[in-house]
Amino acid sequence: MINFVGRRNWYFLFSGLIILAGVVSLIAFGLKGGIEFTSGSMMTITFEQAVEQVELREEMANLGHGDAIIQRTGEGDFLIRTGELAPEERDPETGEVITPSERVMIEEALEERFGPITSFSFESVSPIIAAEIGRNASYAVAVAAVGVLLYITWAFRRLTRPFRFGVCAIAALVHDVLIVLGIFSLLGVFFDIEINAMFIAGVLTVIGYSVNDTIVVFDRIRENVAKTPSGHLETTINNSIMETLGRSLNTSLTSLFVLLALFLFGGITIHYFILVLLIGVITGTYSSICIASQLLIVWENREIGRLFRRLRPRRVPVRGG
The missing domain is CATH 3.30.70 (Alpha-Beta Plaits)
Known part of the structure; x- marks a missing residue:
């Protein structure tokens, strides 16, 4: 059995490095907007x-x-x-x-x-329409994120602390979106690739796919917690990931084959839309296994608080003369 849970810090480090590179590119260069966003x-x-x-x-x-x-x-x-x-x-x-x-x-x-x-x-x-498109795109992503949070919290309401499931799903969603944005920022710098309205549609599709994959794993965690309420959480989550791993990989691979065919042989108008989906399917599958589920353990074990306490400099007592 693969110990996914035991390697969670490596997953966080790997994702952190990719997101850091993307965020630096976004801050330094931003996204290269098409006429829908720049007029x-x-x-x-x-x-x-x-x-x-x-x-x-x-x-x-x-x-x-x-x-x-x-x-x-x-x-x-x-x-x-x-x-x-x-x-x-x-x-x-x-x-x-x-x-x-x-x-x-x-x-x-x-x-x-x-x-x-x-x-x-x-x-x-026109510049007015371009500004309105950009504003509406931000609203669409924000509404989708809030909707996901509320739905998952309601769906897992019978578990203790259902809000944590929703927050962890949103964290995985943000993880996927940041990676997509970072990669397209870098593509804009090196290959002059622009984003357009199809890009926003792709990001919203990635959000849906990411949440769908995460819910599959979370739902199995919910079932296993109900079967063994006194079981160890890390073992329960690792078993749940293993039980859904085949389904997640099969779904992702079949989607990737179709998207790859469309990317190679489809028209230029949907080229970058398909590229967003290709990146999103890979990151969505990865985050549902290696990010969202692992964050539940980190939150339950209060590992973030312990990390901050370790990083906080200790006060050395001054001895009186």
Whole structure:
């Protein structure tokens, strides 16, 4: 039998190092936001013939958008991000177009320089909408966390101290979210990967998956505590983890195979959404076994208090002369 409980300090150390690296990156660099969070315009363009990224960048600079972010997504496919583009101007009396929109001017100029454009999509987000999306995303994550806490506390109400189960589940949830955020912060630094609305949907999905996996283990702990109320808590929790280990791993592996296939062969629009889920499934399975359940033992044994007492400097009595 694997002694998961006996190795809990190693699990905490491993998670702490990963979260520390992510938090440092978040503080230093933050998350690289897409237009949903920073406002601006984004165009997805497919040219009929091969186009070099350097040439496209030069043409955008000639059009007055030297700060445009250009990413190649395929042979002849490009993703272009700019500031918010000006709309068309019309005569207030006749309604005729006086000045075409910047989007139209860019499309016509690129087509004249590089040849026919086979597909062109465009989206724009104003600063007000971007701020509202960011605020609503924070509210969604906070509401989900509170809902999880209340539900688990109610579901385990027949046990002594059911609130601890809820808090430990939230701690595991925060653990998973911090790892996802930290990894995407690092990806933004090194690979210019941006987060968008799909990223928020992925984080909320990770929250649901993490809680689901944690509840499976907690529910088995509840059953075993009811069978042997006088049993040792560490033994009960370790047995519960072993009894649910096969189910957790099988569920996670089948999910990972599907997500990996979608990540490799799915469209570019869901690429990073799937990446969030891949990271979330791995961290959710890990945290349900190695974090949430172990925190119950730490809380029950009051190990955190003992740790602080050890770290607190002792007062050396001064002897009188």
